[in-house]
Structures are given as C-alpha cells and as structure tokens.
Amino acid sequence: MKRLVFASLPLATALLLACSPAAPTTVAAVEQVPGAPLADPDIRHVTIPERSQPYVQIEQAVLEPEHAAIRAPARVAFRDGAVSTVGAPAPGRVIKLLVEAGEKVEAGAPLVTIASPEASEYAMDLARARIEVDAANDALTRQEEMAKTGVGREVERIAAKHRLAESKAALSHAQKAVSMLGPNSGGMVTVTAPIEGTILRRLTTVGAQVEPGGDPLLEIGNPEALWVVAEVFQDDLQLVHEGSKVTLEFAGRPGTVEGHVEGIGVLVDTGLRRAPVYVSIDAAVTGLTPGSYARASILAPAEQGVTLPKTAVLIKDGTHSIVYVEESEGQFAQRAVVLGHTFGEHVQVISGIKAGERVAVAGALLLDAEAQQLL
Secondary structure, three states, X not given: OOOOOOEEOHHHOEEEEEOOOOOOOEEEEEEEOOOOOOOOOOOOEEEOOXXXXXXXXXXXXXXXXXXXXEEEEEEEEEOOOOEEEEOOOOOEEEEEEOOOOOOEEOOOOXXXXXXXXXXXXXXXXXXXXXXXXXXXXXXXXXXXXXXXXXXXXXXXXXXXXXXXXXHHHHHHHHHHHHHHHOOEEOOEEEEXXXXXXXXXXXXXXXXXXXXXXXXXXXXXXXXXXXXXEEEEEHHHHHHOOOOOEEEEEEOOOOOOEEEEEEEEOOOOEOOOOEEEEEEEEOOOOOOOOOOOEEEEEEEOOOOOOEEEEHHHXXXXXXXXXXXXXXXXXXXXXXXXXXXXXXXXXXXXXXXOOOOOOEEEEEOHHHHOOOOOEEO
C-alpha cells in the first residue's frame, strides 16, 4: 500500500493523492462543508470538488450479500462406510490375486485365494458336529420310546436331551466359523468382495503369510458414495450450520457445483486450527476422484448488520474504524462503525451503517487525511 502524504492548508483544505487505474496520480482538493454548525461536532462532514468525484466509488450497503461466504480448501473423499478393508478370514498363505487396482467389482466377487490348513480343520469340525447332532437326536428318540413302554429311565432321557442341546450348540458354532471363511474347499479359501466398488489398493502379494486381524489384503471403495470435506478455520465454525448452501469448484473442471453442509466435525487440527465440514453434492457429478482438491464457498450470511468491502473501512489512531457515508452528490459524513466477521475481501458491519445507505468503498483515503490505513 502506498503511503499518502498530506499538506496542511488554511480553512481545513487538504491536498490529497488519489490513485486510479485511469489516472495513476491525481491531486484532489478536499474541503469541509461550509455553512451551519454540525448537529454532532464529532462527526466530520466532507465535500469534494467535481473533478475528484471520479476517484471515489460508491456502493449501497445491503443485507446478506452473495459474497458473505466462508472460503475454505477442500478435498473429495469417500463417505463413511463407503470404504471396506478386506482382511484374511483364516491364517494361511496367499496363492493367487484375482483382481487389479482400479478394477470394478460386484459384491461377492472373488478377490484372493488363500491356502489354509485351518480351513480344512473348520470343515472337519463342521462335519463332526453334524454327526454328533444326528447321534444325540437318535439317542433322545430311543429314550423317549423306552419311556413310553415303561422300560426307560427318566434320568437317561434327560441326559440324552442335554447331549442333543450341546451338540446343536457345537454345530451352530462350527457353521459360523465356516461361513466366515467364505467359499472354501480342500483347504483353499476364496476371499470375496464385501461391497460393490473399485479396488483402491492391493496390500498383499502372492506368497505372503496372512492371518485374521493382521495386515489387510485389499481396500475397496464405492466411487458413487462421495462427499467433499472442507477444512474451515475454527473461528469460522460458528457461522457454519447444517443445510447451509455451498458452491464447489473442482481442480481441472470448469464451472461450479452446488451442495449443502451435511455435517460439521468436532475435531480441530491443532496445528492448522481447522475443522472438517462435510458437504453433500446436490446433483450427480461424474469423473470425481477421491483425494482430488476442491474449493468450497459456504454461504454464511451475517445474522445482523451489513457487509461492505474492506476498502471502505479506515482505521484511525490504530483503534477506531470509520467509513464515509454519502449524504448527497460529492458530500460525505464520517461514521464510526463496529466490525464483526471478515468474509474474504468483505467485512461485516454490526452497527453504524444501515442497509440502503451509500458508502464510499474506493477512494476513502481521499476523504480523510487523518486515517492511517485501510482495514
């Protein structure tokens, strides 16, 4: 920012340096409004000659303008539950990998073949449990028939009934163990896809020793179940609400896409002081890749006051914020304001300005020789 140097002239007239793309350097005279005494002596009234007016740009203060938005870096990510990590259902050795990274698969599609001696044991346990259930059932039937003819003992009938219940419980356990293996035969286990999606990564190799709870074999993601995660500054989170409209821009894609806030994260990155805001895309967008970068503009209109360009606000004495309000053509009144939240190049004005008032948003330094800087 260029520092402006002002000369002190009689009758409160100042020579000011005005900057404009059309005229890089122009000197304009600014003089106090002559006439009747001011109603408020603390309010400075200024008039500028006609030749200086082109260097002062005026805008009307409005409520909830389009630029009242929080801008944040973002990335495309899978929704919760849209990524599945596939592990080994039984200890063994990888014999064959049946898919490649990037390949699309249906739920239940074969992925990996594992040679597992324990899979054979699970099958034997299941066959043994079935035999025991049949034997216990026959024993109970025999005891009940003997009881009907009066030759059986009640204690033996009750014991047979208990043995049948135990064998059924063992059979249920064996069936669950085998079902968790998936398709298997002769000690060979075929690991299948738990969800429909795309193979994101292969995390094992042929010959690798694997076991349940160990390193995963593959990752599968559903490319249709995506959302955008925006990283919002902690101080801005209070202005973000579920359902807020969001405009999204994606790297390498022209135009914008509309969305809305679906959820707000509670964890804050202690280093960057940002928290995740989850944005749902309103319409289907093809070609989005998880991990690609985006930019989110979250609509967060001020709940009170108006917003103005930051160039409209002057700082005086390092503490006071003022703007200049147009009273008539070429005539302005100094107005003290209280500022709120900053939205990029705009700032919320909580008090001091009403909607509809016309404010000098460019060339404000031309109106005030005592202001040290812009906001």
